[in-house]
Amino acid sequence: MCARLEVKNATFSYDGKRNIFEDISFSVDCGDVFCILGPNGTGKSTLLRCLCNLYPLNAGNISIDGLDISSYAPKKLAKKIGFIPQIHTPTFPYSVLQVVMMGRTPHLNTFASPSHKDREIALEALRTVNIEHIWDKPYTELSGGQMQLVLMARVLAQEPEILLLDEPTSHLDVGNQIYTIKMIKKLSQKGLALVMTSHFPDHTFLSSSKVGIMKDRKFLAMGPAEVVVTEENLQDAYGVPIKIVYIDGEIKRKIAVPVVKD
């Protein structure tokens, strides 16, 4: 299992007039964690959706293992690339396990329903994200954080080679944020390629092998977190002064702190 995602000169616009992003190029290999930072409304989520062919590009191309994603059949693409949206609006009170089993869709025949083996895989995914004990709870009754973990388990049951996560830590408390980041790291070590968006520059130091800072339709900077996540770049991106400090002792890592003056 090793897939390579390659984006070349990608340009997208909803209405054909105003580009959401333009001329974006990057590549992600197996084992990589590519984190996209940037202010609200720069099109990070739109870019992720383009990566799994939910929206077709206006120019440029996206390929997986050298093949353009538009040439993949839907099921084949879903076996290659999985996507977790940031917000999920539930309609019916499916149980947690039923939701996770839906991740098995690309592995099933069109007229089939999940087998015992699919259920075992779904349970294994629940174990990975550590929520096996709520397997039979209606997922409509879960907190935002638990819901996020259920969706994570669902995409793991899908067994893709590339994972797209739209702000996976946004609904989580501090404990679950760190747990998720550790899980992301573990998945990348297993050989998955991950692309995620985030609002926490801090997290890039913990998990990401590559960072792209998106601003005004383009990447302001792209490269290893250590090089790209700098005080200047963050100020350019978010418009507020941000200090990056190294904390010694028990922590031994860099953190990003916004400077607020009265």
Add this chain to the structure above:
Amino acid sequence: MKQVEIAGQENSHNSSDFTLSSKAKYRFYPGKVSINFILFLLLIGVLITSLFMGRYPVDPVTVVVIVVSGILERIGDTIANITGVKIAFFWSIPHTWSIIVNTVVWDVRLPRAVAVVLAGSGLAVSGATYQGVFRNPLVSESILGVSAGAGVGAALAILMDQGTGVIQLSAFVFGLLAVSMTFAISRVYRSNPTLVLVLAGIIIGGLFSAVISLLKFVADPYSKLPDIVFWLMGSFAKASTANFILVVPVILIAMLVIVLLRWHLNVISMGDEEARSMGIDTKLFRPVVIVCSTLLTAAAVCIGGVIGWVGLIIPHISRMLVGPDHKDMIIASILLGGSYLLAVDTLCRTLTSVEIPISIVTSILGAPMFLYLLYRAKKTWS
């Protein structure tokens, strides 16, 4: 580093409980298969009851004997037709009942009961499917304007002095025409296809309702108008084998397609984007499922007229009984929809000396049932 506990602080479950995985442990609704089996028995029970109830008295045992012997004779005849050999079957049961009783059961009550069961199942399944595809538990089978369209078709045929067969055909064709117009309108807008489709359905439904009113207005108030009004209130009184045999294959095929795709309805109910990211070709899947549901509704409306509430209520009761998983819920809807409409139809023709239009009874029963469901399910819809 401090151990981080995930998502279950309020839950005192010991996680080691769950490492012992056994097959029985992860079953959802312990009795769900047997609930569908009970619903099947219920359908058989209602079917038999509906055959012996009515103005002409037939006792239950005779009904069962007549039906069984009739089926066996027909099997024998079919074999004889195919092989050309007439065999005296050992199972031939001597006719100890009158020809009238035979006619009442086989030619009057049974065709009607089959028509009602097919219509009820069809309406319930199509309601359940629409609710899943449109991700909204409050939509019903008439959401895309099919009932209003069918009403126009029937009213036109009645105005033109046509017989039952033509009225049904016209209702079917106009029902499909209305839905095609709904689809055509929704194609104009590219964003949010689901919402636009539902809104287009409301527009077309409104338009066709106005046309029905116009046709009623121009109809002769002494002969044609009552016919139109009664057709719109729904009735299976004119259902005979000859009249509905044409739509039976439509109902069975459309239902079969939905039954085969039923688990995937779960996935599509997660929303278009997520379904696509999980590998469903929504551009193909959604139209197929919607067309099948529409055919079911159109077929049901053309045999029985406009019957409200079934497609809204039955999926909810099914969900309450077997859970939201469409794999079980669609089957429960088929069985329950058939039983429910047949029970209502039997009441309609036996309660008073004049037959009550079926839609009146489904609405009178449907409103309080829906109120109760709304009260029970308010938590999950918030």
